Amino acid sequence: MIANRLQKIGHQTLNSVSGFGRAGLMLFGALLGKPDFRRGIPLLIKQLYVIGVLSLMIILVSGLFIGMVLALQGYTVLVKFGAEGMLGPLVSLSLLRELGPVVTALLFAGRAGSALTAEIGLMKATEQLSGMEMMAVDPLRRIIAPRFWAGVIAMPLLALIFNAVGILGGHLVGVEWLGVDAGSYWSAMQANVDLYQDVLNGVIKSIVFALIVIWIALHKGFDAVPTSEGISRATTQTVVTASLAVLGFDFVLTALMFGG
Amino acid sequence: MTARKIEILVGAFIVLACAAFLMLALKVANTGFGGSSQTYTLYAQFDNIGGLKVRSPVKVGGVTVGRVSNIELDRVSYSPVVSLEINADYSNFPETSSVAILTSGLLGEQYIGLLPGFVDDTVLMLGNGDTIEDTRSAIVLEELIGQFLFNRGN
Incomplete structure (x- = not known):
């Protein structure tokens, strides 16, 4: 009885450890080695288009609406204290420090991460990856590496766009609609936002989130059971695991950056 | 979708992101580059x-x-x-x-x-x-x- 329980725990532990090991080996094989820029750059640009440009619309729209909602909700509280002049710092700091990187990562996991997992999982199921190996093309270098770099490059850029659009959305609601003074909106923001403390820490956060999300997405796809059910499960797992990992790491990073 | 069109769109994406960063740095954080005065x-x-x-x-x-x-x-x-x-x-x-x-x-x-x-x-x-x-x-x-x-x- 006890031995069965122990065996179950041991089995799960070994499974998750070997999962980490496979994920590490995949990344190791994809990224290590002499970079081949002549062949790598066109692949990277293609993936930047698929991962970055095609995610632009959802990022723009959600950034605009999140900025607008922040301004609307912040205003109702701040106006009670006669502090509606602090609407600018409220919107910009919450976007730059938290919402920009986190919401971008969540949307990115849903929009690009799931697509990557499904794509690679299907490549595996239809034995395209094995076919490449047969032709002496390393699928890790050819398939995984460009997608990885494209994700790591695209997501911080998407987060920056998200922040900028959100702050403009806050301006739209706060200044144009609710009548906060435009001068105090921007000047209070400029007085309270620091380039290194707030903007660049947000960028660092989103680079970390990009690494997490893209790594999980690629690994789940590469490791998927090559059946239709396996691919659907891998896709779900990508979104769930990546979202949870992003939220967990967000707490750690926030505690490290702003907790002290 | 030709390669040229993809490259143009990726280029526009990067430019947009740079513009967003510049806006955040200059307009939101109010930090000037280079001319860090004495x-x-x-x-x-x-x-x-x-x-x-x-x-x-x-x-x-x-x-x-x-x-x-x-x-x-x-x-x-x-x-x-x-x-x-x-x-x-x-x-x-x-x-x-x-x-x-x-x-x-x-x-x-x-x-x-x-x-x-x-x-x-x-x-x-x-x-x-x-x-x-x-x-x-x-x-x-x-x-x-x-x-x-x-x-x-x-």
Whole structure:
């Protein structure tokens, strides 16, 4: 009885450890080695288009609406204290420090991460990856590496766009609609936002989130059971695991950056 | 979708992201690049700095001329010493100048108000590393209320 329980725990532990090991080996094989820029750059640009440009619309729209909602909700509280002049710092700091990187990562996991997992999982199921190996093309270098770099490059850029659009959305609601003074909106923001403390820490956060999300997405796809059910499960797992990992790491990073 | 079209769209994406970063840096954080102007450092010793923080502004008549670059406790007198990084464009403050820790609004953030002093033949100008002698500490609201209540009791 006890031995069965122990065996179950041991089995799960070994499974998750070997999962980490496979994920590490995949990344190791994809990224290590002499970079081949002549062949790598066109692949990277293609993936930047698929991962970055095609995610632009959802990022723009959600950034605009999140900025607008922040301004609307912040205003109702701040106006009670006669502090509606602090609407600018409220919107910009919450976007730059938290919402920009986190919401971008969540949307990115849903929009690009799931697509990557499904794509690679299907490549595996239809034995395209094995076919490449047969032709002496390393699928890790050819398939995984460009997608990885494209994700790591695209997501911080998407987060920056998200922040900028959100702050403009806050301006739209706060200044144009609710009548906060435009001068105090921007000047209070400029007085309270620091380039290194707030903007660049947000960028660092989103680079970390990009690494997490893209790594999980690629690994789940590469490791998927090559059946239709396996691919659907891998896709779900990508979104769930990546979202949870992003939220967990967000707490750690926030505690490290702003907790002290 | 031809390769050329994809490349153009990726290029537009990167340009858009750079524009967003520039907007965040210049318009939101109000940080200029490159032209990080020359500064010089003055010191001032206070009894109590209240809620003053590093990067709080130093203002002369409401105009920001510098920022607090460091706050530390003097090892001998156990009173806080504040380092002020003043823009070199404003370099002619006489040594009779005084600094006070002021609050913008009733509950706003605290800043350092620098009041230039008089100038005559015997007064020197403050230079890099000099200490401003005439300082007024922050008004701590709780102490003020406490004093008020105490006086009423009498």
